Amino acid sequence: MADPTDRSRTPPDPAPAQADGDHHVVIVGGGFGGLAVAQELGSVAGLRVTLLDRRNHHLFQPLLYQVATAVLSPGEVAEPIRRIVSRHRNIRVLLAEVNGVDRAERQVRLRDGGAIAYDTLVLATGATHSYFGHADWARHAPGLKTLDDARAIRARVLLAFERAERTSDPAERERLTTFAVVGGGPTGVEMAGAIAGLSRQALARDFRAVDPTRARILLIEAAPRILGTFPEHLSAYATKALERLGVTVMTLSPVEAIDEVGVTVKGSRIPAATMVWGAGVQASPAGQWLGVATERGGHIRVGPDLAVEGLSDVYALGDVAMARAEDGSALPGLAQVAHQQGHYLGKALRARLVAGQRPAPFRFRSRGNLAVIGRNSAVVQWDRVSLKGFPAWLVWGIAHVYLLVGFQNRLVVTLRWLWAYVTYQRGARLISEREEAAAARHQQA
Amino acid sequence: MADPTDRSRTPPDPAPAQADGDHHVVIVGGGFGGLAVAQELGSVAGLRVTLLDRRNHHLFQPLLYQVATAVLSPGEVAEPIRRIVSRHRNIRVLLAEVNGVDRAERQVRLRDGGAIAYDTLVLATGATHSYFGHADWARHAPGLKTLDDARAIRARVLLAFERAERTSDPAERERLTTFAVVGGGPTGVEMAGAIAGLSRQALARDFRAVDPTRARILLIEAAPRILGTFPEHLSAYATKALERLGVTVMTLSPVEAIDEVGVTVKGSRIPAATMVWGAGVQASPAGQWLGVATERGGHIRVGPDLAVEGLSDVYALGDVAMARAEDGSALPGLAQVAHQQGHYLGKALRARLVAGQRPAPFRFRSRGNLAVIGRNSAVVQWDRVSLKGFPAWLVWGIAHVYLLVGFQNRLVVTLRWLWAYVTYQRGARLISEREEAAAARHQQA
Numbered sequence: 001m002a003d004p005t006d007r008s009r010t011p012p013d014p015a016p017a018q019a020d021g022d023h024h025v026v027i028v029g030g031g032f033g034g035l036a037v038a039q040e041l042g043s044v045a046g047l048r049v050t051l052l053d054r055r056n057h058h059l060f061q062p063l064l065y066q067v068a069t070a071v072l073s074p075g076e077v078a079e080p081i082r083r084i085v086s087r088h089r090n091i092r093v094l095l096a097e098v099n100g101v102d103r104a105e106r107q108v109r110l111r112d113g114g115a116i117a118y119d120t121l122v123l124a125t126g127a128t129h130s131y132f133g134h135a136d137w138a139r140h141a142p143g144l145k146t147l148d149d150a151r152a153i154r155a156r157v158l159l160a161f162e163r164a165e166r167t168s169d170p171a172e173r174e175r176l177t178t179f180a181v182v183g184g185g186p187t188g189v190e191m192a193g194a195i196a197g198l199s200r201q202a203l204a205r206d207f208r209a210v211d212p213t214r215a216r217i218l219l220i221e222a223a224p225r226i227l228g229t230f231p232e233h234l235s236a237y238a239t240k241a242l243e244r245l246g247v248t249v250m251t252l253s254p255v256e257a258i259d260e261v262g263v264t265v266k267g268s269r270i271p272a273a274t275m276v277w278g279a280g281v282q283a284s285p286a287g288q289w290l291g292v293a294t295e296r297g298g299h300i301r302v303g304p305d306l307a308v309e310g311l312s313d314v315y316a317l318g319d320v321a322m323a324r325a326e327d328g329s330a331l332p333g334l335a336q337v338a339h340q341q342g343h344y345l346g347k348a349l350r351a352r353l354v355a356g357q358r359p360a361p362f363r364f365r366s367r368g369n370l371a372v373i374g375r376n377s378a379v380v381q382w383d384r385v386s387l388k389g390f391p392a393w394l395v396w397g398i399a400h401v402y403l404l405v406g407f408q409n410r411l412v413v414t415l416r417w418l419w420a421y422v423t424y425q426r427g428a429r430l431i432s433e434r435e436e437a438a439a440a441r442h443q444q445a
Numbered sequence: 446m447a448d449p450t451d452r453s454r455t456p457p458d459p460a461p462a463q464a465d466g467d468h469h470v471v472i473v474g475g476g477f478g479g480l481a482v483a484q485e486l487g488s489v490a491g492l493r494v495t496l497l498d499r500r501n502h503h504l505f506q507p508l509l510y511q512v513a514t515a516v517l518s519p520g521e522v523a524e525p526i527r528r529i530v531s532r533h534r535n536i537r538v539l540l541a542e543v544n545g546v547d548r549a550e551r552q553v554r555l556r557d558g559g560a561i562a563y564d565t566l567v568l569a570t571g572a573t574h575s576y577f578g579h580a581d582w583a584r585h586a587p588g589l590k591t592l593d594d595a596r597a598i599r600a601r602v603l604l605a606f607e608r609a610e611r612t613s614d615p616a617e618r619e620r621l622t623t624f625a626v627v628g629g630g631p632t633g634v635e636m637a638g639a640i641a642g643l644s645r646q647a648l649a650r651d652f653r654a655v656d657p658t659r660a661r662i663l664l665i666e667a668a669p670r671i672l673g674t675f676p677e678h679l680s681a682y683a684t685k686a687l688e689r690l691g692v693t694v695m696t697l698s699p700v701e702a703i704d705e706v707g708v709t710v711k712g713s714r715i716p717a718a719t720m721v722w723g724a725g726v727q728a729s730p731a732g733q734w735l736g737v738a739t740e741r742g743g744h745i746r747v748g749p750d751l752a753v754e755g756l757s758d759v760y761a762l763g764d765v766a767m768a769r770a771e772d773g774s775a776l777p778g779l780a781q782v783a784h785q786q787g788h789y790l791g792k793a794l795r796a797r798l799v800a801g802q803r804p805a806p807f808r809f810r811s812r813g814n815l816a817v818i819g820r821n822s823a824v825v826q827w828d829r830v831s832l833k834g835f836p837a838w839l840v841w842g843i844a845h846v847y848l849l850v851g852f853q854n855r856l857v858v859t860l861r862w863l864w865a866y867v868t869y870q871r872g873a874r875l876i877s878e879r880e881e882a883a884a885a886r887h888q889q890a
Contacts, residue, residue, distance in 0.1 A: 054878070055876070055877075055878060055881075056603060056607060056874070056875070056876045057874070057875055057876070073518040073519065073520040073521070074518065074875060074877070075518040075872060075873035075875055076518070078875055080651070080874040080875075082651040082652070083651055083870070083874070086650045086651040087650075089653075092653045092654075093651075094607075094610065094611055095604075095607040095608075095610075095611070095876075095881075096611065114611075146877070146878060147875065147877050148877045148878055148879050151877070158501060159540075162501060162539075162540040163540075165539065165540075166539055166540075166541065166559075205531050205532075206525070206527040206528055206531040206538075207527070208534075208537045209537075408860075408861075408864050408870075408872055411860065411864075412857055412860060412861075412872075415853075415856065415857065415860070416853070416857075419853050419856075425528070425853075427520055427853055427854075427857075428520035429501070429502070429525040429528070430501070430502055430519060430520055430523055430525075430592065431500070431501045431502070431540075432500075432519070432591070432592050432593045432596070433499070433500065433591060433593055434593050434879075436540075
């Protein structure tokens with residue numbers, strides 16, 4: 001690696017990213033999919049790339065729940081997009097929010113005015129939460145998609161115990177130490193398990209008037225079982241493992257109402273100060289930008305080459321797209337799908353735009369289905385192979401450290417995990433004043 | 446160390462912290478001073494302690510500038526107050542903001558209503574920024590006291606470059622890449638040096654349209670020299686070292702105006718998008734709570750035993766207090782002063798309240814005066830000994846890692862520093878959407 005001080009003395013050369021003769025690929029979204037496309041197109045002669053994201057960082061979503069539960073710090077699951085691609089002089093990264101596409105003019109519209117022309121457009125804008133038409137629930141039961149979400153949930157969880165320590169009303173104390181996680185998918189299972197670990201272990205000795213080990217943690221699922229995408233015996237194992245951690249697993253329990261003081265399930269009212277939403281997702285509005293027909297949930301229909309149906313110069317991938325396997329089944333909304341699609345599309349665009357070849361269709365190769373429950377406990381399913389308990393947990397941990405972007409993050413996360421494992425402590429139990437004020441607004445009885 | 450899981454099964458025993466026969470010491474503020482007092486009184490029979498802070502964490506102020514410049518993450522310079530003292534069953538920690546003292550009733554008033562009775566009161570509420578009567582400057586030139594401050598400044602610095610990358614107006618690009626640090630004390634010097642390191646090294650290669658290595662960094666000081674509390678030859682060295690880093694040091698330059706688009710110095714206007722305030726501090730309003738006469742800056746006058754002048758059951762220490770050395774000189778507003786006063790006062794209260802002894806007066810022993818400028822460059826002054834350059838930098842680094850609370854933080858900070866030293870990179874270059882929105886409001890031209 002060259003000495004950065006020398007590097008720093010060479011003024012950056014904007015030419016490559018500006019050379020207007022080059023074919024201009026505009027990528028919207030720096031998640032797993034968009035980033036992989038950019039990396040495949042990096043330093044390719046004849047191509048210039050503009051990568052747009054409304055955040056300055058690539059976020060490692062799969063570990064976001066550990067930020068929300070004070071195991072990791074935000075900086076440990078995020079990496080500046082610029083740095084990841086900075087060695088590719090033909091890639092320009094812009095912090096900007098896209099809010100429209102002009103197909104006739106071939107340009108993306110930016111929220112703050114301005115527009116950027118493209119020759120080829122790649123939409124990797126991901127998904128957001130769906131509250132099934134109850135937008136007002138979002139205030140009370142935030143979901144987990146951004147660092148702000150994670151910080152907000154962390155502040156609510158920690159603040160609930162702080163307030164429980166101060167209240168003299170037993171009913172209110174009960175409400176403050178009740179945590180309702182809605183949705184029994186991997187996210188919900190991970191959140192419920194992590195909140196249990198936080199209260200049963202990390203916080204166990206730190207309070208005087210309240211006993212965190214007696215906190216009520218509810219995992220609320222409408223379907224007959226949690227982890228519905230896993231085999232039944234793994235769902236059963238996960239349920240048992242969660243209950244051992246002190247989580248109450250409620251299946252066949254559709255949520256009917258959520259407000260500031262609690263949640264209503266099957267007609268019965270559950271007072272809870274902290275609620276987390278892990279139930280539904282919907283695609284970001286990129287489909288509307290294009291004005292194309294979308295699947296239920298707003299997912300953009302794409303062909304086997306990930307081109308948007310009916311368009312030749314616009315591609316979509318990851319959570320915003322609906323791609324189908326050879327057997328016609330819809331591909332799941334997983335990081336590994338977006339990641340594989342991104343690398344495929346990057347290579348395909350290279351072949352098409354530079355070599356003039358016609359690439360083969362995309363094929364998804366499952367790397368397996370993972371969900372972690374807690375300390376020494378996870379489920380892994382890969383083809384006919386399924387693991388649970390400690391071995392699954394080990395596989396999960398190794399896979400996630402390996403997949404983290406940035407060697408420094410891998411090192412620090414490994415360190416934090418070893419530390420947490422040995423001491424049962426959490427490294428990032430912070431409430432900032434701004435977060436406290438925001439959280440307090442939603443936890444008032 | 447006992448197995449925390451076993452610990453977690455024993456319900457906490459509120460009795461010790463509740464036993465009303467015990468003498469109740471209420472400490473307001475979990476900084477260096479207040480925390481030291483609590484630690485000295487921990488597990489002392491016959492005493493119960495309530496430690497109040499409006500934040501849930503003890504903050505290691507001396508490294509906060511590294512959070513503001515993306516070297517460290519917030520979690521790495523903060524530790525939950527509860528955890529620090531959790532092994533002492535006679536200490537109760539409450540997250541609460543004090544906004545008054547009722548001396549007649551002997552209780553502190555809490556902002557959210559409620560009050561807490563004390564037998565002995567210790568005020569360790571610290572200091573805040575002083576804008577010399579220009580409260581409106583605070584919006585445009587935030588100071589560096591809390592994690593929110595550090596995150597806000599980090600977002601502004603990083604966002605300034607992001608916006609410079611997008612603008613097509615050369616004058617605006619110039620303004621966006623101009624950083625004005627007001628105040629040539631250790632904080633200002635550290636901030637200016639760290640912003641220089643960030644722009645000259647960490648960001649050097651990451652942009653296309655803007656050259657971060659050409660950013661203008663101004664250190665603006667009203668006095669004839671920076672680091673006025675250090676010997677002249679160290680000020681001179683610091684000035685040279687900063688200039689080598691690319692910082693423009695402006696002395697004899699009182700600031701006349703600050704608004705959203707820049708700063709006015711000696712009648713001349715300097716367009717700058719990012720301004721940081723390191724000029725003045727004032728004591729928190731604890732003096733007004735007591736209704737006692739205070740020194741200029743609101744500092745509470747205390748005697749040699751740190752008792753508030755004229756009061757026998759109220760003590761004050763650290764930045765909120767004005768203590769004097771034997772020679773009558775005022776003690777400086779340093780962490781080491783607060784820290785030593787805290788341990789002294791804790792021991793003194795133990796002697797007085799438990800053993801009924803009369804403790805000797807407080808004596809400050811200087812551990813030396815340190816300021817870091819940048820990579821391999823710092824100044825240290827201790828008695829007649831003074832160091833500069835690499836040896837001083839090494840002393841500074843070792844001292845600060847050693848003083849950090851929490852072994853995990855020491856480990857991670859050491860790791861981050863080694864990493865930054867070798868790679869010239871910064872580990873925490875994050876802008877969250879909320880911070881972006883807030884920063885954008887103040888950087889508009």
